[in-house]
Amino acid sequence: MQTITTKKTSTLVPMIVVGILFFIFGFVTWLNGSLIPFLQLVCELNEFEALFVTFSFYIAYTVMALPMSIILKKTGYRNGMALGLAIMAVGALLHIPAAITANYAFFLIALFVLAAGLTILQTASNPYIVYLGPVESAAMRISIMGLINKSAGVLVPILFTSLILSDMGSFTEEALSGLSEAAKDQRLMELSHNLIVPYVLMAIALTALIGLVKFSSLPEIATSNSEPEESGAKTSIFHFPHTVLGAIALFFYVGVEVIAADTIGLYGSSLGVSNFAALTSFTMVFMVFGYLIGVTCIPRFVSQERALLGSGIAGCLCILGIVLSSTQSTSIADVLWGWTGIPVIPNTITFVALMGLAHALVWPSVWPLALKGLGNYSAQGSALLIMGISGGAILPLLFGKISHEIGDLQSAYWIGLPCYLYIFFYAIRGHAIRSWK
Template identity: 30%
Template sequence: MTTPASRPSTAQAAGSFLIPLILVTSLFFMWGVANTLNGILIPQFQKSFSLTNFQSGLVQSAFNLGYFLLALPAARIMKRFGYKTGIIIGLVLYALGALLFFPAAEIRVYGLFLMALFVIASGLAFLETAANPFVTVLGPAETSEKRLNLSQAFNSLGAIMGIVIGRFFILSGVEYTPQQIAAMSADQLQAFYTAETKAVQTPYLVLGIVVALWAVFILFSKLPDIKEEADASSQHQHGFKNLLGHQHFVAGVVALFLYVGAQVGTWSYLINYAKHTIPGTSELAGADYLTVSLICLMLGRFSSTFMMKYFRPNRIMALFAAANALLALIAVVMPGIIGLYGLVVSSFFMSLMFPTIFALSIKGLGNDTKIGSSILIMAIVGGAVITALMGLISDLSSITVAFLLPAVSYLYILWFAIKGFAPKHA
């Protein structure tokens, strides 16, 4: 049991936190795998279902919609039944969504794949809502930030692993030109589409089984019983209207919406950008660029954590936002290897944005912090909206022009980091 202050007692000893910390940190790794596999699925489904950029971008729309719709329900369920219950529900949904890939590939229905991704993301909404509170209380308060940074590092490893899985076990490297496809017989074309669609079966089947087994393991594991501290003020009902009075919070929700959209959109279309702006670039080579991009993200997380010892987080974020706006514009005006390198490096500067925007946005909310946090998680839906818009712009114009959206998003984040973050009650 926890103390009334929500933290396991000191007498429980630091060593008793090790196993729970490992179990919870594994969740960061697991949702990292699922998130970045989407960047592989977009070009894969575009090929196996002959989709437009907009249609393939619906992969991220379905995925991020799960976060939007399940964030508040997840918080309410865990408030009533505890974080361990929420974690198990999240893992079960994650496993179920992954296993749905098998029948979806058998009957070759794109809509069923989108439904499976929605189910996976619904599970991740539970996991992400539960994991951060667990990590912060599993040990002394003064070292909570270090533990959270360690867990985030494993999230980056999971993200890299997702791309590696997709690179070697999903992408076949078989790519035909429109002329070659037009020359195929109906049977040859059907065989090609079927083989490419079924390439996702085994990786997601294994992923689903592993996640399901982990849910069973968590079920029979002992985790600290984390309870929220009750106080008289918690009896008051604080709604959305009250949060609207916090201008910095509203600005933060917009900033997080745009950031997730810019991040997801960049990663989703990085392979397509490489293929369309550098003639002869294969999907496998594009996946390699995406892998390097995620390594840059991990390096950025360690570097920004170190920089925060000497500079205020909002100032670092302002510098990083300006850098990313410039890099996105370079990708637009200098398509090719220079633009591609710019997009790869931009992941380094993405590194601190999510946690920094989140922390600055909830500052000063008081008793509205919990509901404010849930709304910020809902802002992840930006990945659904902006990715779809980038796909639509790409279809109507070009993949390079689509990167104007991330550029504009980073300019807004630059403003938020300089001025918009400051708490000012309306």
């Protein structure tokens, strides 16, 4: 198996450093939810075209996961993390010419490079947290990292809206339709230029973090040559069904996670909800609540398997709520937070946000279950699980295609039902399968 070459009493510093990295994961990842409706406006895209943002970002995990795992073996985890941050800084800087030209293809290339750097950080950090303590409490530790990650997801849409879309009223369809074509192009170009300073600042912050990782006391993961617990004649990671099925579970999970976070703005915009670019924050807040449950209850009150089972059931209920509830009534939001003064949203959008609570514990539960007993196949298992993140590329794009073809965003959310049903299957059976026979 893999172990952290550090004493138990010295795990605080590694947790802090990796926690900072998880905040960066969240900041970069959940910016997409606000970027999609923004680029839809600036580049004049339909829903299907706009969701190529998620495709370009998340497909990098599929393309780069195995190459990055090879790089990690050669560089070690600390140097690999620093390299990942450097690649991300380059991706952030590539957004500058994209913003200057308002060219959608440039934006997609920049997002791919940004995600490529993020891939090496994810490949290193997730198994790192799993092996930083007892495997039985790994879901609790990953939940702590998830809290940090999703806290960034709460902040990003709010910051994006206040800094980039503060004068959004002058960019409505009605306001733009009254302008000549040249004047309209000029206004959209001005809006695109608003991205330049934020991405310059992001590149500076990422560069500064390279020093933190490079010169911190972050220990290495030592890989022993021990055989897997379920050894037999297994010579490939694909001989471990619970890991392969776990990667599929993450494929479906990341797909619905991205749909919940990155399409809620599009859905809100289609229903005329004000400040639609900030709606991702609602999904992230509910995910934070879900991770709080994981931190406090796993494994003390709820096992990782039970948490996963509950996620599958709750997700199915949310999908039914989205497609069957009102697009006008705000009764659920009135009860949940209307009394706080926070703007309420229609019931159907509330259920999209509640998907964040429903599936919050899938990621922290699947990782320890899927890596269990891999021995010296753990690195390959981690890379395979990271490749499951490609669900965030494919399923939202499929969602966009369906909604564009049928002209109904609400009905397109049916795509989430089989995803949650598979998560339910992995919770009750899939994680325990040790042989394909």
